[in-house]
Amino acid sequence: MNDAPVLITGGRVVDPSRGLDQGLDVLLRDGVVARVDERIAAPKGATVVDAEGLVVAPGFVDLHVHLREPGYEYKETIATGTAAAAAGGFTTVCSMANTSPVVDDAATASFVVRRIRETALVRVFPIGAVSKGLEGKELAEIGLMKAEGIVAVSDDGRPIASGLLMRRALEYASMFDLPVVVHEEDPSLVAGGVMNEGWASTRLGLPGWPAVAESSMVARDVELAALTGARLHVAHVSTRGSLAAVRRARAEGVRVSCEVTPHHLTLTDEDVARSAYDTRFKMNPPLRDEADRAALVEALADGTIDCVATDHAPHHDDEKAMEFAAAPFGVTGLETALAVLVDSFVATRLLPLTRLVEVLSTAPARLFGLPYGTLAEGAAGDVVLFSTDRWTTFSSFRSRSRNSPWADRTLRGRVERTFVRGREVYAAGGPGVVTPASA
Numbered sequence: 001m002n003d004a005p006v007l008i009t010g011g012r013v014v015d016p017s018r019g020l021d022q023g024l025d026v027l028l029r030d031g032v033v034a035r036v037d038e039r040i041a042a043p044k045g046a047t048v049v050d051a052e053g054l055v056v057a058p059g060f061v062d063l064h065v066h067l068r069e070p071g072y073e074y075k076e077t078i079a080t081g082t083a084a085a086a087a088g089g090f091t092t093v094c095s096m097a098n099t100s101p102v103v104d105d106a107a108t109a110s111f112v113v114r115r116i117r118e119t120a121l122v123r124v125f126p127i128g129a130v131s132k133g134l135e136g137k138e139l140a141e142i143g144l145m146k147a148e149g150i151v152a153v154s155d156d157g158r159p160i161a162s163g164l165l166m167r168r169a170l171e172y173a174s175m176f177d178l179p180v181v182v183h184e185e186d187p188s189l190v191a192g193g194v195m196n197e198g199w200a201s202t203r204l205g206l207p208g209w210p211a212v213a214e215s216s217m218v219a220r221d222v223e224l225a226a227l228t229g230a231r232l233h234v235a236h237v238s239t240r241g242s243l244a245a246v247r248r249a250r251a252e253g254v255r256v257s258c259e260v261t262p263h264h265l266t267l268t269d270e271d272v273a274r275s276a277y278d279t280r281f282k283m284n285p286p287l288r289d290e291a292d293r294a295a296l297v298e299a300l301a302d303g304t305i306d307c308v309a310t311d312h313a314p315h316h317d318d319e320k321a322m323e324f325a326a327a328p329f330g331v332t333g334l335e336t337a338l339a340v341l342v343d344s345f346v347a348t349r350l351l352p353l354t355r356l357v358e359v360l361s362t363a364p365a366r367l368f369g370l371p372y373g374t375l376a377e378g379a380a381g382d383v384v385l386f387s388t389d390r391w392t393t394f395s396s397f398r399s400r401s402r403n404s405p406w407a408d409r410t411l412r413g414r415v416e417r418t419f420v421r422g423r424e425v426y427a428a429g430g431p432g433v434v435t436p437a438s439a
């Protein structure tokens with residue numbers, strides 16, 4: 001790689017992989033972190049980036065995004081989704097298998113890997129389906145897809161209703177040391193619910209999706225993980241009951257991890273009421289009540305929840321412009337995640353900055369065994385520069401869709417620059433920040 005070296009000076013380097021939080025310079029060269037030190041002299045020809053007042057962290061890693069390609073390119077593509085990722089400070093994302101066709105065999109996995117190579121702006125690792133066609137009946141070609149580069153398996157978007165299939169999936173995936181990522185809902189208990197079952201759904205007259213439909217499935221699956229010794233990763237936990245099941249299982253040594261979304265950490269079912277049935281507040285699992293939301297924040301701080309994942313789920317305006325009950329589930333999240341978390345938890349001191357970077361970067365990378373989430377010398381030159389003081393107004397998006405509860409809102413926290421392999425893939429703009437080195 002012949003790119004000019006990049007010297008990032010004067011920033012606050014937060015690297016949880018090495019317990020670093022101090023003012024340091026970072027030199028990126030030949031696609032990797034060449035040096036992290038106090039005052040590094042600019043090498044000849046280097047681009048110098050002034051990071052005074054900014055946090056310099058390993059690029060964010062999102063284990064849960066829907067890039068919609070192939071099949072739903074009108075919602076998002078690998079190109080637009082990864083442009084959104086770069087704007088959000090994410091340098092690595094893992095894409096879910098519920099495309100059309102579903103990523104359930106080697107040929108489709110290979111096609112997706114090729115499209116990633118041709119069009120992605122950041123690193124993308126595909127997740128393969130657990131079952132053929134996400135139908136929950138027959139296992140997908142897990143071993144063959146692993147050879148194509150999948151990093152986990154999941155039927156996300158749908159639960160694995162059959163306990164027997166779930167057991168087989170755990171057994172089979174563990175042969176390839178792949179985590180099984182589960183979207184937990186008991187369909188018989190959800191029974192057509194469209195928002196959290198509670199006082200808000202009763203008042204609004206909408207069918208409720210009860211918390212127990214999630215937690216009962218988590219309880220089943222941690223037992224199956226214990227039985228099989230496999231790695232279970234619970235996607236988008238949203239209830240106190242799910243957290244209790246995860247805590248119990250962990251205490252018994254079960255290999256279970258879990259993620260939470262920015263929206264479940266910050267919004268509740270009362271937001272559905274306040275927004276007067278705005279479908280940008282409709283997602284699966286649904287926004288829960290305040291007690292659940294507060295429990296999720298506590299669990300993220302105390303380590304019960306391993307990481308944040310956005311569950312970026314783009315939908316076209318026309319699809320979301322329907323009555324609440326009929327609209328599809330899902331919200332976008334890549335571009336807003338950092339500001340949502342900074343605004344709600346860092347500015348308010350509910351979450352230390354080092355923990356914020358850990359849950360967005362170091363922890364998710366470790367969970368899927370990806371060699372990112374660190375600024376160790378020799379590591380990938382994947383870096384994000386962000387501000388915890390500057391504000392972002394989300395008036396436009398790089399994503400092809402804009403189904404975000406934060407559209408047109410202004411939040412504290414701003415991604416300033418994103419680098420992948422030592423090369424800038426996003427800059428928030430503003431003159432006079434980059435200066436060519438004179439030396």
Ligand SMILES: [Zn+2]
Binds near residue numbers: 158284
């Ligand atoms: Zn899901």
